[in-house]
Amino acid sequence: MEILSALGDGFAIALTFENLLLALLGCFLGTVMGALPGLGPSNGVAILIPLAFTLGLGPTPSLILLTSVYYGAMYGGRISSILLNIPGDEPAMMTCLDGHPMAKKGMAGEALSLSGIASFVGAFFATWGLILLAPQLVKVALLFGPAEYFALFALAFMTLGGVSSTNQAKSAFAAALGLGLAMIGVDTQTGVPRFTFGEVHLYDGLDFLVAIVGLFALSEVLIFLEERHGSASAEGRKLSVGRLTPPWSMIKQCTPTMLRTSVLGFVAGVLPGAGASLGSFISYSMEKRLVDKEGTFGTGDPRGVAAPETGNNAAAGGALVPMLALGVPGSGTTAVLLAVLLSLNITPGPLLFTQNPDVVWGLIAALFIANFMLLAMNIPMVGIFTRLLMVPPRVLMPVVAMVSFVGIYGISGSSFDLLVMIGFGVMGWVLRKLDVPLVPIILGTLLGNSMEANLRRAITIDNGDWWTLVDSPLSLGLWAVAIIGFIMPIIFGRVVKNKMRQRKDEEGAISD
């Protein structure tokens, strides 16, 4: 019951006028960003971070705004999947399979509203899962010493690559590159400058927000320039939506599917490195095996719309569990959210729940509120979003680029940071061409310093003995999982990833 009273306090925080307004704004912007092909959850959240700072928002309101964007983007992705057969973001890829055939049959409205309900169910149960699981994970995390934390960070890096890239060498490269970039600046323990090459701007280290916005948002602009893909995918197509309520029989038919895939998606989200794309993928695959007796999946079966949408939203909630409880994000977007927390001087992890319960529970309450707002926004008002799909990238992309510049300039007021951001944009473009995943780079720049600090702390405590890293059963266990997580995808990963790739258009190479 402790949990319920904490949740009650959370609602007291979230239900202020300002926070409700921010949640509403976040839900709206998130849905728009999810729906527009080319803007996914991670770059959507990334370009809004500077806005949250310059508004002078405190930790809880900023998080409310940005997690509403996160949940909203997960809802929005389905709109263009269903109407245009182009996923608005990567997790919505699987929704194309049955969503678009339904729209072709003239049931676009039903598909949109059903998937809205499915998103709601997934996110709702995942938020409860977050409430129940996160405090348990915190209890485990309190047993962690520096050596275990070092192992945990290694685990995050080693498992992250398995899903985001086909080539483990490339994900290892990306992680090392991110960690290497994090080392730039004055060493916090001895005060000596490292890798600064005498440049005063670098003494403080690279601002990871600059890296994130450059890698995600600017590289997207460059991709669009390269393909000269300036016209809206929706142009010249008729977007008739039709009736906006699914019949009861359809909801009833889909209920078991939604309940099963909520659980599955949530579990996929909690696992490190998996994230929402995998959540929707395995949900669809499992439902296809379980209930597709007549072979209707892929031809516009409502259950084939409900399964991936529930799965991806449940995974989005699940991915918040390791981020909040351990400080180790399981996906790209939660890595961006972690960057927000770190910039606000809040260190996620077990102590967050005892030191800043207002942040945690206010956030969780806001997730519930945002979820209801999104349901309301996504069913009756879905027409607004379908019209926004007509905005062509030749208008959208300059706006994205300029908002990124404004945001970064607004934080630091220096041209140097803008140049660094452009550098990251170009690097992001080249690396995406070479199929090097970007998420481990971000995670490396975010976690590099605390990973090193834990390593040094662990060894210093043990008087310089490096064996202390594998001294306890807990750290041995973590290392074992990390190594298995790194090797498994080399053996099996290609199969799964290729299956996912078959459905993947050239849209959005950023895995969330």
Next chain:
Amino acid sequence: MSDRIFGVFGVLLAIGYAMSALAIEESFLSDAVGPKAFPLIIAAILGISSAVIAIKPDPEPHWPDIGRFVEIAAAVVVMVLYAEFLPIIGFVFATALAATYLAWRLGSTIIGSVATGVGTSVGIYVIFHLVLGLSLARGPLGF
């Protein structure tokens, strides 16, 4: 071929990184590990993974033709100029010019690009500066 070049570049990067890590001056007040050890571990991972990429390359990615390369290079130059001139000519002009260029290169008509550029610039100025109070770069005219 791309992956082989990339891998070789990565190995060189790792060597350079390791060398600058070795060049870090140790402070006389150091902990047991010191500021060099972790960067050296990173350099090792960077080097090994790059070597693996070079030895076992993936299929060739789809590179754009030379015209598209020039396109991207030109866009990068425009962005760099934007960053450099922003504090000098002020936010509104710099942003309008840069956004117009990008819109034009993404296939808008001339009039459409100017409209997009001016609209983006003024829109951001109104929302971020006048409404939200974010301080933007000031030019000689005060905006």
